[in-house]
Amino acid sequence: MFLFFRSYSGPLSRTQQQLHISQIHLRTYVDGTINWVRDRGLDHAVEREKNLLPVMNIKDFIKSEPSKSVPVSIITQKREILRIPMRPIDLIRKYPSIFEEFLPGGIGVQPHVKLTSKVLELDAEEQLTYQTSTCRQQAADRLLKLLMLSRVHKVPVSIIDQLKWDLGLPKDFVQSIVPEFPDYFKVVGRQNFASGSGDMRVLELVCWNNELATSVLEKMAAKVKHDTSKRMDITFPMKYSNGFEMDKKFKKWVDEWQKLPYISPYENASHLSPNSDESDKWTVAILHELLHMLVTKKTEKENILCIGEYFGLRSRFKRALLHHPGIFYISSKAGTYTVVLKEGYKRGSVVESNPLMNIRNKYLHLMNTVEEDSKTTTKHISTRQQKQEQKQEQKEGSDDAFGVQNEAELLNSSDDEDEDEDEDENTSSPHTVRADPRDNVRADLRDNVRADRRDHVCADRGDQVRADRGDQVRADRGDQVRADRGDHVRADRGDHVRADRRDHVRADRRDHVRADRRDHVRADRRDHVRADRRDQVRADRRDQVRADRRDHDRADRRDHDRADRRDHVRADRRDHVRADRREHVRADRRDHVRADRRDNVSERHFNLKENATRSRVTLPKRMNAERPRDVTRERTGMSKRHSVRTEV
Structure with missing residues (x-):
């Protein structure tokens, strides 16, 4: 994945702003290229614990029930609350060393789940760890x-609930931890369940602690130089993944960024410009301190953005995670994005030891040792069966020598060995559910076979007694020869019948064992095929969603571009129309002014000619005296208007 960071100055249009938001292309100060590569160790650390939290939630839910067992349907209904990423029954059957499935009373249809003895021992150890003073x-x-870290020194309890697993807090921290430290913090507000408005409680700071208000980097610098006043020497440790190629411009920017003064995350630096490198370094310090105080040294990206939104630094947190691949790593494993502090891990394990992490590692070990135990159990059973078959073959060779009494003892011993073998199979196989109807059928079959064997042995013993009595009577009567012949015939027949019975019993056993193996192999294959199909369907859905998003983004961009073009064309047309109107108005004004000037000039010329004509023509004094002045003016005006019209 390539991220191109470009410096930009100047205002952005609305279309450009929407384009930047859709591409998560934020304004920054580095002009270079970052090539993001995967870190297998950190991905493995994230993927290894993907089912730990759901398993712990189911464990706590089962433990909270009075009967210490829960129907699978109830767990399915609370799937969202328990944060189970798959089908609950699949998760339960995946870890038989944690959960035990059974049918209550042996006749129920709905299976129930309870905890095994090993996980109960670990849970008791976990509770003792939480209760220690340390x-x-x-x-x-x-x-x-x-x-x-908060500016207002208070955080809602709902946000802390999202981080309590990573912070190593017990589920009832409001009732157990908060009242024990009244000089640290207190809870303000009450939780109103009736209104349905959610948890409105806030955890507020009571007293500031200068000793704890020192960041991890400041403590490390104090140990090295014994002088925390030189903030220029405090730098962030960088650990780039294998295969990371750094651009020269990016390396130069990182070196200059490291030389900037370090501002403690517990100081208020909101006066800095959001687009400055100093503000970026202060934001990175807050993120570094927040991730370092977590026991897991990692958390989901949504938790980071949620607390960043409350701090008013959501966009800065996003920018810091993108710009500093040497400090933070974003893993896409476990079906979500997880932010990991690279400094806190070494070879895929947490560097800092913690009793809670030791307990969680024991849970992981118990979850992951199921397959190994099943493999060793299968090998043990097969070896045991081979030894028993060899012993039976050796005993079968001596049947002719020891007679019917030894045959009965052999059958009894084989019955005992079969019972031991069945008990070993039932106790050693971790995937067996004792209340399964198929197991009941098998148990009935075994009981029938044993009853038949006992009946045959009793019949053989009765025949032997009768034969002895008949032989004695026949010997007394002189039929010794016929009795001997009858004994030999009966003995041969009995040997053949017993041999046939033993062969049938062995064949039935082998057939049952082979059928069980085939069933297990087929079930495993079906599970793998279904899992592959589900993964393929999910991958196809993700690809389809991404393709649809890309298509929508491209369509939006095209629509915005076309809208901008239309707006420009319309604006140009309006400008041309307005310019044409202004020119026409100005031309009309000029024409009117010129016409008025021409009229004035022609009027002046007419007046001059009229005056000249008057001066030449002399009227009688009497007529001039009798003519009123106004009449003269009116005639003069009429003659002027007439002359003007004539000229026009």
Whole structure:
């Protein structure tokens, strides 16, 4: 994935702003290229714990029930609350060392789930760890640091609920941790369940702690130089993934960025410009301190953005995660985006030891040892069966020598061995559900076979007694020869019948074992095929969604471009029309002015000619005296208007 960072100055249009938002292409100060590569160790650390939280949630839910068992349907209904990423029944059957499935009373249709003895022992150890004074003090310190990072020194309880797994807090931290430290913090507000408005409680800081208000980098610098006043020497440790290629411009920017003065995350630097490198370094310090105080040294990206939105730094958090691949790593495993602090991991494991992480590692070990145990159990059973078959063959060779009594003892011993073998198979196989109807059928078949064997043995014993009595009577009567012949015939027949019975029993056993193996192999294959199909369907859906999003983004861009073009064309047309109107108005005004000037000039010329004509023509004095002045003016005006009309 390539991210191109470009410096931009000047206002953006509405279309350009929407384009930047859709591409998550933020304004920054570096002019270079970042080639993001995957870190297999960190991806493995994230993927290894993807089912740990759902398993712990189901465990706590089952433990909270009075009967210590829950129907699978109830867990399915609470799937969203328990944050189960798959079908609950698949997750439960995937970890038989944690959960045990059974049918209550042996006749129920709906299966129930309970916890195994091993996980109950681990749960007791976990509860003892939470109750220790050291663990409670560390949890309180982490909560206090989180409150001091906030500008207003208070954080809603709903946000802390999202981070309590990563912070290493117990589920009832409001009732167990908060009242124990009244000089640290307090809860303000009450939770109103009736209104349905959610949890409105807020955890507020009571007293500032200068000792805890020191970042991890400042403590490390103090240990090295014993002088925290030189902030220029405090730099962030960089750990780039294998295969990361750094651009020269980006390397130059990182070096200059590291030389900037370090501002403590517990200081208020909101006066800095959001688009400055100093503000970016302060934001990185807040993120670094927040991830370092988590026991897992990682959390989901949504949690980071949620607390960033409350701090008023959501966009800065996004920018810091994109610009600093040497400090933070974003993993796409486990079906979500996870932000990992690279400094906190070494070879895929957390560097800092913590009793809570030790307990969680034990849970992971118990979850992951199921397959190994099943493999060793299968090998043990097969070897045991081979040894038993060899012993039976050796005993079968001596049947003719020991007679019917030894045959009965052999059958009894084989019955005992079969019972031991069945008990070993039932106890050793971790995937067996004892209340399964198929197991009941098999148990009935075994009981019938054993009853038939006992009946045959009793019949053989009765025949032997009768034969002895008959032989004695016949010997007394002189039929010794016929009795001997009859004994030999009966003995041969009995040997053939017993041999046939043993062969049938062995064949039935082998057939049952082979059928069980075939069933397990077919079930595993079906599970793998279904899982592959589900993964393929999900991948196709994701690809389809991404393609649809790209198409929508491209269509939006085209629409915005066309709208801009139409707006420009219309604006140009309006400008041309207005210019034409202004020119026409100006031309009309000029024409009117020129016409008025011409009229004035022609009027002046007419007046001059009229005056000249008057001066030449002399009227009688009497007529001039009798003519009124106004009449003369009117005639003069009429003659002027007449002359003007004539000229026009």
